[in-house]
Amino acid sequence: MNLRKYLKVYKKFLHTSLASELEYKTNILVDLITAILSLVGSIFLLSIFFQNNGYIGGWKFEQALIIQAIYTILNGITNTWFNPNLTEIVKHIREGTLDFVLLKPIDSQFFISLKKINPSGFLEIILGFFLLFFCIRINQINLNLSFLTLSLITISCSICILYSLWFIISATTIWFVKTWNAIEVLRSFLYIGRFPLSSFSFSLRIFFSVFIPIAFITTIPSEVFLGLSAFWKILLEIIVATIFFINSRKFWLFALKFYSSASS
């Protein structure tokens, strides 16, 4: 019943935000070109790294492409759901409209995390999947059930971690009011998710797996695709994702205690 109610509400969210976004049709076309160019650009950058070297951090070019594919998919998900919604939190808090959200007979985290959708992110997700299938072919990965479940699990964990990172940073708005730029910092850190973790120096590797677990987001799923990943790594990713997800929830409830509406 409860789940059904939320599904029904979500359907309405989808309907309204799609309708308003499709008002700007040329925008979607421009965004498509942007997504394609951005992918071409990062493959170009990768090819510069590989032009005189066969391996980078132990990864071949064909293998590093998988990371690009997964990054593109996750970036598409970020642009479709996280970015439009979580930047909205800042607005809600600044203008005091969070009051209206809190008054609704629905979970506030659900509402502010899923209210909006940006359809142009879909194109990026599709693009990422195309590249992923291409990589599966050139790396001669054979698909079987256990492999598919493992990759599905790790990618969902990555999405959880990514969501929690975005959400926690956006939720700090309750104290700091303006956090656009904190989001920009997160974005620039996420950028390194395009490259295998082992290509960085030891200290950066530690930083990006302990403090900001960007390492988990793209490298581990790619290792699963290549059949290189050890079991403990997958387990670790599941644990990290769970911790992050639970904490994002706890953090939101904690932050709400400090919310004092604006202009009232």
Next chain:
Amino acid sequence: MISNLINRKIFTLLKVQYSNMLEYRVEIALWAISGIIPFFMLNIWTNNNLNESINISDTMLSRYFLCAFFVRQFSVVWVVFSFEEDSLMGKVSPYLIQPLNPFLRYFAQHLAEQITRFPFALIIAFFFFIFNPESIWIPNLGILLLSIVSTFLSFLIQFLIQSIVACLCFWTEKASSIERLLFIPTLFLSGLLAPVVSFPAYVKSWIYLTPFPYLIDFPANLLSGNETNISGGLIMQVLWIFIFFPLFKKIWSEGTKKYTAMGS
């Protein structure tokens, strides 16, 4: 007399915007941090010994990326986003009545932000030198002045390009998606992520005819003491300004004729 008036206007604008920017020190500090991508790239380059193939020593490359960071810090432009917001909110109308081109206001805003940003950039550079003490160098005064000039020219080029895109707001309302599209070639071709010398020959053959390498690669090479054609670079920068400035004037006068006040 007229130039005196313009000077006074610009001075007042700068003063107002500077005190405005000082209010948001934390914001600007965060923004400065979000520009550290070049350091991640440097880490990939040196950690995998990729620079051997392009004949640049570790020290020179780290200087290059530090300078790229600096040039980027002082040539970031966001007119499109400010102008789009102002135009959607109907704030452009009062600006248009004033005997002052609204873009001068944005220009002063950018300059004031750069002044505020300067100490934070210095702090980041300080930390960079702590981790890479061997890359400390002192450029001679002439080179320093020339690179400040070329960084400013790079800022002007980007400001003009974005102002042209911003004027498209008069026709399409959402010009920021076009800016995001233009940002992709800027990101990959300007030398922020990899020095242009490392690009494959089929790109190097035409890239110097585009404005991109003069945005970051040229000033960064100049400041870091890497090999570059100083007079040629400066001439190209000035040339691009001479191309974009009349274009901006034209599109501005066309656009203001087309302008229909929004939200009023």
